[in-house]
Amino acid sequence: MNTAADMVARYCAELASIAPTLPAAEVPWIQQTRNKARDDFARLGFPTRLQEAWHYTNVGALQRRFFALESTDFSVGQSTIEPLLYPGLDCHRLVFVNGVHAPELSAIGALPKGVELENLATALTRTPEQLEPFLGARGQQTEHAFNALNTALLRDGVCLRLAPNTRLDKPLHLLFLSTGEARENCAQPRNLILAAAGSQAVVLESYHSLDEAACLTNSCSEVILEADAKLQHYKLQEENHQSYHISSLQVQQARDSHFESHLLSLGATLARHELNVDLNGEGARCDLNGLYLGNDRQHVDCHTEIRHMQAGADSRQNYKGILDGRARGVFNGRVYVHPQAQQSNAEQSNHNLLLSANAEADTKPELEIYADDVRCSHGATVGQLDDDMLFYLRSRGLPEDTARGLLILGFARNLLEQMPLKTISARLEQKLIDILSQSHGLKSLI
Amino acid sequence: MLEISNLHVSIGDQTILKGIDLTVKPGEVHAIMGPNGSGKSTLSHVLAGREGYEVIEGSVRYEGKDLLGLSPEARAHAGIFLGFQYPVEIPGVNNMYFLKAAINARRKANGLKELDAFDFIQMAKKKAGLVGLDESLLQRAVNEGFSGGEKKRNEIFQMAVLEPQLAILDETDSGLDIDALRIVAEGVNALRDPERAVILVTHYQRLLDYIVPDYVHVLSDGRIVRSGGRELALTLEEKGYGWLKEAAAT
Numbered sequence: 217m218n219t220a221a222d223m224v225a226r227y228c229a230e231l232a233s234i235a236p237t238l239p240a241a242e243v244p245w246i247q248q249t250r251n252k253a254r255d256d257f258a259r260l261g262f263p264t265r266l267q268e269a270w271h272y273t274n275v276g277a278l279q280r281r282f283f284a285l286e287s288t289d290f291s292v293g294q295s296t297i298e299p300l301l302y303p304g305l306d307c308h309r310l311v312f313v314n315g316v317h318a319p320e321l322s323a324i325g326a327l328p329k330g331v332e333l334e335n336l337a338t339a340l341t342r343t344p345e346q347l348e349p350f351l352g353a354r355g356q357q358t359e360h361a362f363n364a365l366n367t368a369l370l371r372d373g374v375c376l377r378l379a380p381n382t383r384l385d386k387p388l389h390l391l392f393l394s395t396g397e398a399r400e401n402c403a404q405p406r407n408l409i410l411a412a413a414g415s416q417a418v419v420l421e422s423y424h425s426l427d428e429a430a431c432l433t434n435s436c437s438e439v440i441l442e443a444d445a446k447l448q449h450y451k452l453q454e455e456n457h458q459s460y461h462i463s464s465l466q467v468q469q470a471r472d473s474h475f476e477s478h479l480l481s482l483g484a485t486l487a488r489h490e491l492n493v494d495l496n497g498e499g500a501r502c503d504l505n506g507l508y509l510g511n512d513r514q515h516v517d518c519h520t521e522i523r524h525m526q527a528g529a530d531s532r533q534n535y536k537g538i539l540d541g542r543a544r545g546v547f548n549g550r551v552y553v554h555p556q557a558q559q560s561n562a563e564q565s566n567h568n569l570l571l572s573a574n575a576e577a578d579t580k581p582e583l584e585i586y587a588d589d590v591r592c593s594h595g596a597t598v599g600q601l602d603d604d605m606l607f608y609l610r611s612r613g614l615p616e617d618t619a620r621g622l623l624i625l626g627f628a629r630n631l632l633e634q635m636p637l638k639t640i641s642a643r644l645e646q647k648l649i650d651i652l653s654q655s656h657g658l659k660s661l662i
Numbered sequence: 663m664l665e666i667s668n669l670h671v672s673i674g675d676q677t678i679l680k681g682i683d684l685t686v687k688p689g690e691v692h693a694i695m696g697p698n699g700s701g702k703s704t705l706s707h708v709l710a711g712r713e714g715y716e717v718i719e720g721s722v723r724y725e726g727k728d729l730l731g732l733s734p735e736a737r738a739h740a741g742i743f744l745g746f747q748y749p750v751e752i753p754g755v756n757n758m759y760f761l762k763a764a765i766n767a768r769r770k771a772n773g774l775k776e777l778d779a780f781d782f783i784q785m786a787k788k789k790a791g792l793v794g795l796d797e798s799l800l801q802r803a804v805n806e807g808f809s810g811g812e813k814k815r816n817e818i819f820q821m822a823v824l825e826p827q828l829a830i831l832d833e834t835d836s837g838l839d840i841d842a843l844r845i846v847a848e849g850v851n852a853l854r855d856p857e858r859a860v861i862l863v864t865h866y867q868r869l870l871d872y873i874v875p876d877y878v879h880v881l882s883d884g885r886i887v888r889s890g891g892r893e894l895a896l897t898l899e900e901k902g903y904g905w906l907k908e909a910a911a912t
Contacts (some may be wrong), residue, residue, distance in 0.1 A: 343705060605752050607713070609764075610738070612764040615767060619735075657771060
């Protein structure tokens with residue numbers, strides 16, 4: 217029987233052994249960054265429920281197994297990824313298999329002038345000095361075990377850089393594929409998006425399993441939006457129900473920048489989505505939308521932290537959970553308003569629909585406000601399908617399960633409607649319909 | 663078509679209907695009138711199959727079969743339609759999407775071929791025109807943000823699309839101005855046919871100026887205390903419900 221400490225030691229030993237083979241291993245700051253992160257991880261170990269940020273989410277099952285970090289060649293054919301693409305979405309595409317770039321599956325295509333798009337391993341080798349401010353000591357969250365584990369590897373992911381006033385002409389689709397074959401693997405993508413003043417991009421991250429192996433995805437992304445930059449970010453998580461998905465996305469926003477996030481979390485036995493946004497300039501705005509579905513024994517945890525650091529910034533969060541079976545959904549949304557962040561607007565809502573008596577929703581808004589001239593609101597509900605609505609639909613002839621399915625879809629729909637890209641929202645809606653059709657009789661009628 | 667015998671219904675400890683007898687034949691329009699709290703809405707809901715009501719005595723037969731054992735959807739499939747006094751707003755559920763699902767569920771249950779999207783839309787637009795429902799409302803969420811009049815019109819529109827055998831309209835006239843009332847009435851009159859029947863539940867006589875009933879029944883304290891022709895409604899209008907109580911007391 218392995219103890220948690222043994223497992224941490226095992227990860228550290230494997231990290232140390234593969235360190236010389238990692239990209240840009242000879243660059244001093246990269247080496248130091250990895251070593252320091254490995255020491256941080258060894259010191260921190262996996263989080264426990266005694267830590268406030270992990271109070272509702274137990275990673276015990278995750279830390280009892282070992283997910284291999286060493287990359288091996290997995291042959292994934294073009295035909296495998298075909299069903300995961302979005303018909304009608306003309307895009308730049310990067311594909312990662314177990315966290316490592318797969319150039320043969322990727323299709324970056326021609327890029328507008330001023331846009332640099334490459335995988336991180338290439339960028340680390342090509343221009344390490346340019347990345348140091350973001351990935352080196354300054355860019356670290358040292359007290360976060362999963363971030364430390366990711367940084368200790370610092371192997372691959374996407375690196376997107378936009379020069380001032382450039383616009384990524386087409387959406388960027390990032391596919392993160394996990395495959396186990398004979399073993400349980402760990403994918404640790406590390407993504408960096410640097411959007412200079414006035415630049416714009418649309419990015420879709422999608423996470424999929426290619427087989428039934430239990431894999432761990434531990435993804436870290438950093439987004440830096442300079443003045444007036446705009447990023448529309450979509451994330452679809454649909455890994456298999458044996459897998460673990462831990463992700464953190466850190467966003468730094470300057471004056472008048474806009475970050476828009478749309479999350480759809482469907483898969484994994486345990487999914488944790490951390491999204492931290494620092495609003496560092498006047499007029500900065502973030503809109504965060506999230507929809508999470510859980511069934512069976514799935515556990516999904518959305519953890520947000522918005523920090524209003526300067527006056528006159530807006531944040532809006534709208535998260536919804538649909539929980540069935542014995543699933544558990546967690547929303548922990550923290551809003552911090554700095555004393556000098558006057559005229560801040562912060563809205564937060566979290567609504568949960570429980571479809572079974574054994575499903576559970578935990579919702580925890582945390583507002584920490586140190587300025588006096590602010591508008592902050594939050595609302596949270598946990599409820600069931602409305603009997604009046606059900607009766608109304610059934611009285612018109614809809615079978616009960618179809619009526620329930622329509623109401624569930626209706627509950628989710630306003631989040632889908634807020635997605636500006638209809639090729640994406642239509643596809644995501646179809647995914648919801650497919651899932652609801654398994655438990656509710658939707659398909660026969662729509 | 664519909665035979666209600668000695669129907670007693672309670673909600674919790676309270677008995678609301680205390681022995682209703684009513685027979686409705688194809689082609690007939692029956693108006694059920696009565697003061698607030700007399701049990702009118704309870705009767706409508708029980709006929710449509712709403713949960714939460716307990717039938718403690720009596721029976722309801724529809725086309726010769728027991729109705730009370732059927733689910734709300736099975737009743738709809740058999741041709742029963744309830745027009746709601748307070749139509750429910752259903753965010754996120756598109757009016758057309760829902761109605762197409764409803765009509766096809768009924769067609770499927772009756773062994774008919776389902777309508778395709780094109781045929782359905784043609785038919786729905788025609789019916790919307792008939793009841794004066796703004797077409798833009800068809801693409802909105804069911805009743806969401808509709809005015810009171812639009813909600814009632816949407817009920818009549820749904821009725822026109824679903825073409826029920828037995829329509830039960832629960833205070834469809836409440837909250838309508840004269841123009842809306844006329845349109846609602848036209849929708850109901852257009853449905854009148856020797857094979858169909860209508861039960862109009864209403865507090866006021868004025869709807870009956872537009873939809874002329876064959877029979878008027880007065881419900882009071884869970885019982886039908888008087889039945890008659892259209893003239894009964896006019897008497898009620900003139901004398902109010904108090905007159906009935908006095909008449910009952912003597």
